[in-house]
Amino acid sequence: MRITISGKNIDVTPGLRDAIEHKLSKLDKFFNKEMDANVTLSVEKNRQKIEVTIPVKGGIVRSEQVSSDMYVSIDLVEEVIERQLKKYRKKLVDHKHETETFSSEFFAADGEEEGDISIERVKRFGMKPMYPEDACLQMELLGHNFFVFQNAETDEVNVVYKRKGNSYGLIEPEF
Numbered sequence: 190m191r192i193t194i195s196g197k198n199i200d201v202t203p204g205l206r207d208a209i210e211h212k213l214s215k216l217d218k219f220f221n222k223e224m225d226a227n228v229t230l231s232v233e234k235n236r237q238k239i240e241v242t243i244p245v246k247g248g249i250v251r252s253e254q255v256s257s258d259m260y261v262s263i264d265l266v267e268e269v270i271e272r273q274l275k276k277y278r279k280k281l282v283d284h285k286h287e288t289e290t291f292s293s294e295f296f297a298a299d300g301e302e303e304g305d306i307s308i309e310r311v312k313r314f315g316m317k318p319m320y321p322e323d324a325c326l327q328m329e330l331l332g333h334n335f336f337v338f339q340n341a342e343t344d345e346v347n348v349v350y351k352r353k354g355n356s357y358g359l360i361e362p363e364f
Contacts, residue, residue: 190213190214190216190217190220190222190224190225190226190243191223191224191225191226192209192210192213192225192226192228193225193226193227193228194206194209194228194229194230195227195228195229195230196229196230196231197229197230197231197232198231198232198233199230199231199232199259201230205230205259205263208260208263209228209239209263212263212264212266212267213226213228213241213267215267215271216243216267216270216271216274219271219274220243224243224245225243225244226241226242226243227241227242227243228240228241230259232259235257236255236256236257237255237256237257237258237259237261237262238253238254238255238262239253239254239259239262239263239266240252240253240266241253241266241270243270250270250273250274250277252266252269252270252273253266254266254269276306316337316338316339316346317339318338318339318340318341318344319338319339319340319341320340320341320342321338321340321347321349321359324336324338324347324349325349325357328349328350328351334350334351335348335349335350335351336348336349336350340361343361345361345362346362347359347360347361347362348360
């Protein structure tokens, strides 16, 4: 796996680079050699954050971890990605998806399959067209973290969601 490391408000020291490469090399058993991993380190006050993004066919494997120590964040991010990949492996095998992105060892490995995904409840609701600002208000009234609605401006299904810092985000489809 090829690892690209960048830093925001932090110098990427040889020690940090070695720690990241050592931890992420544990993920090599899951991927073919041509995979790229993008790592971004950042520091804000006492928050040491690492973001790892690995583009795979049909999606992205991503984790973001924050702690008071960058080395702890590096350990956490590797554990989370490995857990995500184990769940993803089961999904790929069950649904017979294309698997050339991953190594054969990834599928041959016998491991504990934790947290099988099961849908416990299905909700249905009518959607009337509304503006994103109105959808945010409706989301607040319902006390939810996200709200699905039909955008009155584009006539497409969109999602508004709460972000950190009491701001909102809008997800629009891209075709």
